[in-house]
Amino acid sequence: MKRYIFLFAAMLALVSCEEFGPVFKDKYEDPEPYEYYTDADFDPDSFVTIAELKSMYEPGKPIVIEDDIVIKGQVTTSDAEGNLYRTMYIQDSTAGIELKMGKTGLYNMYKQGQWIYVKCQGLALGAYGRMVQLGYEDVSGKYETSYIDVQLLIDLHILKGKQDDPVKPIVVTSAEDILSEKYVGMYVTVKGLEYGNEVFCIIYDKNGNSTYLSDGSHGIDSWAFSEEGFAEYLKKGYVSNPENYEPAFYSVSQYFRLQGADLQVRTSGYAEFADSKLASSGITAVNAGRISLTGIMTVYNDNYQFLLIDLDGVRIE
Structure with missing residues (x-):
């Protein structure tokens, strides 16, 4: 079932910056509760490991995922220091993958150690310089994936789980x-x-x-x-x-x-x-x-x- 934890109310007010620009840093209002997901909210047969998902990619052949599959991983990165831009990484016990989120200030919304569920159906699996990424289809064809930069799409595909201890390297x-x-x-x-x-x-x-x-x-x-x-x-x-x-x-x-x-x-x-x-x-x-x-x-x-x-x-x- 969904449970409640706290998150800053002002997070959804963050705006995008120029490419590689500094992330938003400011004082936020008192936290309000938000729902988080657990395994029970998904069909058990829909889960695949991150390694299994990455194995679906063939070099030079990006795909839009048609099957109703879900990956689950913990956030390992933070863009608070500005060395990541519009992206974050999650991993499970088998592998890690880059999520092309298309937003800055992600460290306010997704904490290191937090569990994330990704509903992969409709997302694009591709690579940039051999680095496998999960994002949205790039209709221009210039890149194998594009950013999931529309909040509605993020809300449909990237679902927050409970906060846990940070991942040990x-x-x-x-x-x-x-x-x-x-x-x-x-x-x-x-x-x-x-x-x-x-x-x-x-x-x-x-x-x-x-x-x-x-x-x-x-x-x-x-x-x-x-x-x-x-x-x-x-x-x-x-x-x-x-x-x-x-x-x-x-x-x-x-x-x-x-x-x-x-x-x-x-x-x-x-x-x-x-x-x-x-x-x-x-x-x-x-x-x-x-x-x-x-x-x-x-x-x-x-x-x-x-x-x-x-x-x-x-x-x-």
């Missing part, structure tokens, strides 16, 4: 595990990392010409660039003709290594911690092999990447 300690599909989409802690002193970042001049910063650090010692951070970086002389560039937000991939395997930690320029220095979190040569990162394992084409939720996910052991 799976501990990963081998290169084999970060170079496989095994934990893609799941909440993990990768231990024993060393900093690779290497980045990947694409910047654009005023004419739209791109410059690739890779195969070295290029003096980038922060997780990413806010506008202010990039303006300061231009003053350091690492980029030729800095007068041709304007301040902008840039994502950066910082490389870490485990037993010779590369792991790209990609951070949005709109993250609250974009300009934070790696050294302030203990990311230094002296701590090689002692770095642990907690977040979501992802993949983009042939590169296995890592998504930090916040800097609490960075530890020196």
Whole structure:
């Protein structure tokens, strides 16, 4: 049966921001009760695991799910720090998956550890850069999935269950595990990392010409660039003709290594911690092999990447 817990009354008043813009942060009114779902609200035969759902996808062949199936998982992410945009991840004991929610400020509506039921009939299962996603059909055909950005559709498909303890991360300690599909989409802690002193970042001049910063650090010692951070970086002389560039937000991939395997930690320029220095979190040569990162394992084409939720996910052991 449906039961009652509390949620902030003002949550439905959140509005969308520009792409990768900061999430809404403000003081909310006193909580009011809302209904939450349990297993008893669904046909027992409709449940499939997240792994079973993901197995329905064939590369390059997105599908609109026709069967009346339901997945159940716990929320593992939060967009409070701005490193996730219009998306969240859920997982069960078998796998994790990205839900393309199409809303910002999701951390106010879906708490880490909360159970979520997803009625999959009518949703689209596809991928972006091999990362399997569940969303809505992209009628333009440009992408394999689109955002579930209409509140009516969200209310029909994404149903809130009870609040539970946050998911404990799976501990990963081998290169084999970060170079496989095994934990893609799941909440993990990768231990024993060393900093690779290497980045990947694409910047654009005023004419739209791109410059690739890779195969070295290029003096980038922060997780990413806010506008202010990039303006300061231009003053350091690492980029030729800095007068041709304007301040902008840039994502950066910082490389870490485990037993010779590369792991790209990609951070949005709109993250609250974009300009934070790696050294302030203990990311230094002296701590090689002692770095642990907690977040979501992802993949983009042939590169296995890592998504930090916040800097609490960075530890020196």
